[in-house]
Amino acid sequence: MNMTFRWYGKGNDSVTLADIKQIPGVDGVVWALHDMPAGEVWPMERIQEVKEQADEHGFNIDVVESVNIHESIKMGTPERDKYIENYIETINRLGKVGVKVICYNFMPVFDWVRTELFHELEDGSTALFFNKEAIETISPQALVELVTSKSEYTVAGWEPERLKELNTVLDAYKNVTEDDLFDNLKYFLTAIGPACAANDIKMAIHPDDPPWGGIFGLPRIVTNKENLKRLIELVDEPFNGLTLCTGSLGSNPDNDVVDIIKTYMDRIYFGHVRNVRIYDNGNFVETSHRTQDGSLDIQGVMKAYHDADFQYYIRPDHGRHLWNEDCRPGYGLYDRALGIMYMYGIWDTLNRKEGDK
Numbered sequence: 001m002n003m004t005f006r007w008y009g010k011g012n013d014s015v016t017l018a019d020i021k022q023i024p025g026v027d028g029v030v031w032a033l034h035d036m037p038a039g040e041v042w043p044m045e046r047i048q049e050v051k052e053q054a055d056e057h058g059f060n061i062d063v064v065e066s067v068n069i070h071e072s073i074k075m076g077t078p079e080r081d082k083y084i085e086n087y088i089e090t091i092n093r094l095g096k097v098g099v100k101v102i103c104y105n106f107m108p109v110f111d112w113v114r115t116e117l118f119h120e121l122e123d124g125s126t127a128l129f130f131n132k133e134a135i136e137t138i139s140p141q142a143l144v145e146l147v148t149s150k151s152e153y154t155v156a157g158w159e160p161e162r163l164k165e166l167n168t169v170l171d172a173y174k175n176v177t178e179d180d181l182f183d184n185l186k187y188f189l190t191a192i193g194p195a196c197a198a199n200d201i202k203m204a205i206h207p208d209d210p211p212w213g214g215i216f217g218l219p220r221i222v223t224n225k226e227n228l229k230r231l232i233e234l235v236d237e238p239f240n241g242l243t244l245c246t247g248s249l250g251s252n253p254d255n256d257v258v259d260i261i262k263t264y265m266d267r268i269y270f271g272h273v274r275n276v277r278i279y280d281n282g283n284f285v286e287t288s289h290r291t292q293d294g295s296l297d298i299q300g301v302m303k304a305y306h307d308a309d310f311q312y313y314i315r316p317d318h319g320r321h322l323w324n325e326d327c328r329p330g331y332g333l334y335d336r337a338l339g340i341m342y343m344y345g346i347w348d349t350l351n352r353k354e355g356d357k
């Protein structure tokens, strides 16, 4: 296991590399050029700059999250080829600095969806919350306002450029079905496959969050065990793999995340580990990583990775906001650091054999 920590970059994160250095056992930072619009080629000097910053602190930059996919690729419109060419060029450039895994998602328009960013838990901390009933009545525009106005930091997946043509894009998706999305994903993966192989880069798709379609009438495909099988088989080559996000898949109680991890272990290149508490009415809130605090068996998750001698990358996913930390929603220092220590607690205990000191 290679433990990583998501970092939004110098001047764009309340957490510094020096802060991350003080969390025990972090090997690398998960990064991106967050101000690059989807579809544009990432400048080599800016990639190099992040590498130098990480090198100074002894962190690897093996995982990029995300290189966002232009909507035309997801919709399958004619201009997609130009954007796929750009994507391939970015892959080639990332290969030059030793990047091993690119996390991406294939969700139309919206990345993750929540209805509250600072929902108070019993202990006084706050966390991201999803209200199933509220999402039925809120307009997409109001949701954008809700998510983007409450944070002084840009929210990944809710970048202004991504949302500026919201109405046009929502309209354009009206005739796009789940099968179309699978076809368009296949077209994209087929096109980038040779570049991934040449650069020894794995593509790790992130599940849709929450993992069901229909929100604002939009289709979603990376949602459950059956669909994961289908997407692996779209282009059945090692570069086509998964980011296994326990919190995303696990917010649907029908998804058994431990079983899913065991089933697709040989195609998992990046593990996002976090817990969620699902209520009877389908609402869910993000909780501490501890198994007892949520609905997911995080000990079972870590044991599955440990049993498989997992060689790829893991990071704590969203955390709660603790101790009045001023931070990007879900991405404070404190709770994610606690999450790492919980994961290592499980991992190190599993590592110790009978008779070891």
Ligand SMILES: [Mn+2]
Pocket (backbone or CB within 6 Å): 206, 245, 246, 247, 248, 272, 317
């Ligand atoms: Mn995730």
